[in-house]
Amino acid sequence: MKLLLSGNEAIARGAYEAGVKVAAAYPGTPSTEILENIIDYPDIYAEWAPNEKVALEVGIGASIAGERTIVVMKHVGVNVAADPLFTLSYTGVRGGVVIITADDPAMHSSQNEQDNRNYAKFAKVPMLEPSDSQEAKDFVLKAFEISETFDTPVFIRTTTRVSHSKSLVELSEPAKRNPKDTLERDPQKYVMLPNHARARHPLVEKRLDKLQAFSDAFEENRIELNDLNIGIIADSVAYQYAKEAFPEYSFLKISMVHPLPLKKIREFADQVKKLYVFEELDPFIEEQVKALGISVTGKDVFPICGEFDPSTAIEGISGLKISIPNKPLIDVLPPRPPNMCPGCPHRGLFYTLKQLKVFVTGDIGCYTLAALPPLQIIDSCICMGASIGNAHGIDKALGDKIQGKVVAVIGDSTFMHSGITGLLDIVYNNGNSTVIILDNRTTAMTGRQENPGTGYTLMGKPAKRLDLEALTRALGVEHVRKVDPYDLKTLKAILKDELERKAPSVIITEAPCVLHKRSYQKGAKPLTVNSDVCIGCKTCTHIGCPAISFVKTDDKKGKSVINEALCTGCDVCAQICKVKAIS
Amino acid sequence: MNQKTNILMAGVGGQGVLLASEILSDVMMNAGFDVKKSEVHGMAQRGGSVTSHVIIGEKVYSPIIRKGEADILFSFEILETMRYLDYLKKDAVILVNNQKILPPSVSMGKDVYPDQSIELLNSHYKNVSVVNALDLARQAGNPKALNVVFIGALSRHFQEDESLWHKAIEKILPPKLVPLNIKAFGLGRNA
Incomplete structure (x- = not known):
């Protein structure tokens, strides 16, 4: 049977056909849908770990137990998991270990575009x-x-265009396997004391x-021989672009x-007149x-930054x-960047931080x-x-000069991923920083995944x-x-108190993501602007809510209008309106 | 010769662009073609510009369309149509859903929405169709069905039998939404 699957859906299917027993990951674009699809195969235990390092350590445990495991992360997640990764390379595996690294050339949804092929070489x-x-x-498969033949973890590297493109896939059924599924002590292989590790490196x-x-x-x-005047060496989706x-x-x-x-590279280079690497x-x-002494053209004609196309x-x-036959008809168009949703609990907080003129480490x-x-x-x-x-470092660098003027903001899932140790550092080293934890009870940016603070697991079971x-x-x-971020007056008062305090402090803003299935805003009514009262001061447009627009009026002053289809009734705009025109 | 049809879909996060590209791809797969489609998830979904590339042919390699190669621009929003004209072939077909969604800088009164867009398109391109998908969706019973109305309008540009499109809608949408969406599809196809 053929299905149209994304790369991520196909990897989930591959894990099922390979008889994977344990799958672990932390969500991260473009990798997230792999585990979201793996839960369709009930034979696989799958979990969101608090971060990629823990996910890989869980995978290593499953491997020591003799079962196959798949561990999934975005490219920068491998940085977090690098510590166990490099030693896992030494121990090797018992049950097969496959690590998916989903890279993001062009940074569609990432903070850098590191090339994780380097990790394969680095970690051997x-x-x-x-x-x-x-x-x-x-x-x-x-x-x-x-992995099992060579006693090694194996990376599969995708890029955004492999992860999120759909193409036809012929399915198979899982083959019968006999996993080792028992525990056996093998300290020379799994206890990486220096003495054991020295024996493993060779x-x-x-x-x-x-x-090799x-x-x-x-x-x-x-090798696909055709016109021998030009030969192209290509990997990943770059192969498809060049072939097109x-x-x-x-x-x-x-x-x-x-x-x-x-x-094969030598053999291919010998047969073609002009050789390119397209990566x-x-x-x-x-x-x-080039290290083989072969003359080749690559980065001198193809860019090193961003993604390719044909x-x-x-x-x-x-x-x-x-x-290009068709040029744009309008030279400069208004941009349409992504935006916080209407009713987002974060909006009022950032508006208030802006009023307080603080430096915000994000x-x-x-x-x-x-x-x-x-x-x-x-x-x-x-x-x-x-x-x-970052906030603590600024505090230690500038001390009293910035006292009360710096604040850290971090989401609930991100705090559990990597924020806890940072906070411990502030307390231990007598810092003064204020940290705001934005607790929206989900991992929102990647599409609302469960986390240790939501009360549910990836597989839908209730959890502590x-x-x-x-x-x-x-x-x-x-x-x-703790504060309700929709209550701007209380929020501002608490922020002022804690910023002034010469001691570590934490403010937890509690309100579920508006897209959350457990959101409590569902019943609220959309607000409207009373156009007789609105003075056209534009204050409500400064919060960047997609539901609010400013329209020209006959007297040239203009008025704000709320789109009732988008408004969730969160009330933030009503609270900041100077003339109480919104209700 | 390996003939391909390249469809570039554009719109705003939340309009149902990805579901529309799912329906088109399913129809073409069942009609026996090789199909690839590509889109970007994550940050862009938060009300930002969304595109989906759908490529149909005997054998498709690249999952993305290069500039100058799109046969059809299928655009859910007027301003977004203007953003991707450099992707079009010389004699491309343009389908526009007659809907304005203001981007943040326009809402704040800093930028101006290009209200002359449809006239500009008509003066430069021979094959422009403007579809009132939102009105037709309301007529079908739910404004959210605008994407299926609009895919109905797109279906006229392909030879595949209407039953294949119905099958795709039945497969992809939840059963309780199927009757409404079949109606929505029909309104778009006959618009």
Whole structure:
């Protein structure tokens, strides 16, 4: 049977066909839908872990128990999981381990575009790269075979266009397997004391030699001979772009990017007149081809930043700019950036922070959108959890000069992922920072996944709900306040109090995401603007609510109007209206 | 020769662009074609610009359409139509849903909405169809069905039998919404 599946749906299906027993992940675009689809296969236990490091450690446990496991993360998630990853490379596996790294060239939804092919080389772990959904499914099965044959974890690297593009996939049924599913002590392999690790490292190097031979024999590293004047080496979705642009040329399709099939590369290079490497981001393949002494063209004609499309291949190889038949009819169009939803509990908080003129260290989540106009009140965004350490560092660098003028904002899920240790640092090292935890009871930006604070698991089971107040008090924060972020007056008063305080403090804003199925705003009525009272001062437009627009009137002053189809009745605009025109 | 049809869908997060591209792709797959479609999830969904690339042919490689190669621009919002004209082939077909959704800078009174867009399109392109999908969706019983009304209008540009489209709607939408959406599809197809 053929289905139209995204790369992520296909990977979930591959995990099922491979007989995976345990799947763990932290949500992150473009990887999130893999676990959301894996729960359709009830034979697989699947969980959202608090972060990628824990997810990988859970996977390692399942592997030690002899079962197959898949661990899923976005590219920057591998940075978090890197600690167990590098040692897992030494221990190897008992049940197969496959790690999905979903990279995001062009940063559609990420803070950097790091090329995780480098991790494969760095951690000495083999890596497969599917170029469409059929390969995404098939490569999961191949990756498990490689993992168990060579005693190694295996990476599968996708990019946004592989993860989120749909293409046709032929399904199979799971083969019968006999997992080891018992525990056995093997300290030389799994207890990485220096003495044991020293014995493991040479095995890792030997494993790479064997994998090198495997890569050369691997049928998915495929030479497609055609017009021999031009040969293109390409991996991932870049292969599809180049094939679309130049079906008549010769190709070496790279499906195992580490270790590279060096013999096949030589063989291919010998047969074609002019050789190109067509790869997104870093010159990962190109540098290794050049190290073989082969003359090749790559990053001198194809960009290192951003993502490709078929035009990139055409323009790079022809050296000519493609002329486009239709030019834009209007030169500058109003942009349409993503925005916090109407009724979002974060909006009133950021409006209030703007009024208080504080420096806001930000974090990863929907609330990063407060960096955009009209709010523009986020001053840093580095990685998961960084807001807290950043605020503390500013405090230690400038001391009394900035007392009461800096605040960290972090979402509930991000706090559980990487914020707890930062807060502990503030308390331990006698900091004074104020941290606001935006508790909207979901992992909103990636599409509302459960987390330890929601009371439910990925598989829909009720779970113990983390008490954020008790946790922060246990870390040693003595001043912990909870506030309803829709009550702007109380919110502002509490913010002023805690900012002035010369001690660590935490403010928890409690209100579920408006898109949440357990949201309590469902019954509220849309608000309206009384146009007789509105003086056209535009104050309500400064919160950036999509439901509010400013329309011209005959007297040229203009008035605000609320779109009743969008308004959730959250009341924030009504509270800031100077003339009480909104109700 | 491997003939392809490239459809670029554009709109605003929340309008149902992705469901529309799902229906089109399903129909073409069942009609025996190779199909690829591509879109970006995540941040863009929060009320931002949304596109979906659908490519249909005997054998499709790239999941995205390059500039200058789209046969059909299927746009759910007037301003969004103007954003992607450089993707079109010379003699492309443009379908526009006659709806204005103000972007934040226009709502705040800082930018001006390009109200002359439809006239501009008509003066530069021969094949422009404007569809009042929202009105027809209300007529069908629910304004949210505007995406299915609009896909009905798109279906006229393909040879595939109406029954294939009905099958896709039945497969993709929840059973209780099917009758309303079949009606919505019909209104769009005959508009």
